Amino acid sequence: MCGIAGIIHRDGPGDIGSEITRMLQSMKHRGPDSTGFALYGPPDDLLVMRIKLADPNDNRGFGWGERLERHRNEIESRLSKIGATIDAIRGDQEYAYRIKFRYTGELKPLADYVEDIPGCEVLSLGHSLEIIKDLSDAESVAERYGLAEFTGTHAIGHVRMATESDVDISGAHPYWAYPFSDIAVVHNGQLTNYHMWRRRLERKGHRFQSECDSEIIAVYLAQKMDDGLSLETAMKESLDELDGVFTYLVVTADALGVAKDEMAAKPLVLYESPGLVALASEEVAIRAVVGHEIDTYDPYEREVLVWHL
């Protein structure tokens, strides 16, 4: 089933960390397996990278802690080898880190070099995007990763009921459009031509870390934008090129978009005001952040909507 939510403040930063947590928590019944957040903080010259070194449900055999410590040190040394200067490094969990660093080169060699460490996955990389995802519900993930204090302009999130792949962090949304900075996607639905698109994108040199069909949407859109299309045009093309049922949300450094498949098979409720746009699989999620009585509406089939900051 899955639940998706998005919020964008068009009149300056807001408390997106606690807002998206409340939205996702109110939709816990749609997916209790894992929860993920893609949050946009204030843009910075420095890059921010979120990584995981292992999965929380991995078998924690002898030397688990030491291995993680060794891999973390390896990341630091690899980052400096490739020419990045680390500004700050913080561990929210023993297997999940946030690294802030200065770097001006290509992102793909850096991300590939870091991911070459066993068990390591780059969850997000960009100047303002941070992806946090873990098992269990929104409130407990937000608490473990300290998201209550997170302020920014826009965010999306996802509560997952696993249908197509494993219950682990790699299978949790949102997906970062590896290796394009600051683009992420959450998706409710199933893609039926997933393998075809995965092979096509792999031939272009992209890597996929999970078996989850949603992972290709992010890379698909980012590749189109890299080829020169606008976000809106790329999303419109996806309506014809992606098969299956989907309602997905996509975020870039300065925009939030939603697209719905031609059968309108997955729900989405939308609330729009001059300063704030909130959208979610259920209206209760929107009411969790908007205090007053509201009027909402549902986009129809094949609709593509984009809001810019």
Added chain:
Amino acid sequence: MKIRYDARGLAEPDAQAPNIAKIEGEGPARQAVFDAADLSTRQINLELRRLVYYEGVADVTIQNPGAKHSIAVGILTRCRITIEGSLGYFGCGLIDGPEIHIKGRVGWSVAENMMSGVVVIDKIAGSLAGAALRGGDLVVRGDVGARTGIDQKGGTIVVGGSAGMMTGFMLQRGRQIICGNVGGGLGDSMYDGAIYVGGKVTSLGVDCVEAELTPGDHELLERKLRIYGLEPKASFRKFVCGQKLWHYDNLEPAERKLVL
């Protein structure tokens, strides 16, 4: 509000009706009103059931429903329910008898499988409004989403605004009156029944054809729209089943033997 689940995953297995409704008036004219803002879905429905079944109140108003799901479902007695706000998914499903007035909007699958009664929605409805409707009137003053009245088996759906795609998909019996435009695939694979459209039709679905309006149709349209205070349209068109997919009597001899 924290909702507890038992070992089987059932929500609030030992919930009790909160007993907070204010009841005014005497005898059959008694009216009850309660605020649902701080209640869970199960508490709202328990309170509603307590009022209409055990207290015998025939007029209940629910305030601040807050777009919660599955409100006012399975009410099997004649009563009047007013909902001052919006509902989430599966509102007013499986009912037999009540007259329900919703002053806000509703999400997907409103009045699913209604047997009899009236549900009036002042704003818009999501997809699957009146799915598998068996009887009664479902009235949406605003727009509706896709697949309105999917698998409808009776009753009447009236939409004041426009309808989305696949309206009347697999319609088996009953009527739909859409005052505005309809999306693609109107009446796809319908078996029987009639769909009246006041606005533009994007495209017809498989085996759906246009038919002439009879004096009976005009009388029905005039009466239904007048009851619910909707603008009567001069130019309604009628769509029915083309009967090209009817193969009920064309069984192979071997199948016929099996059936008999």
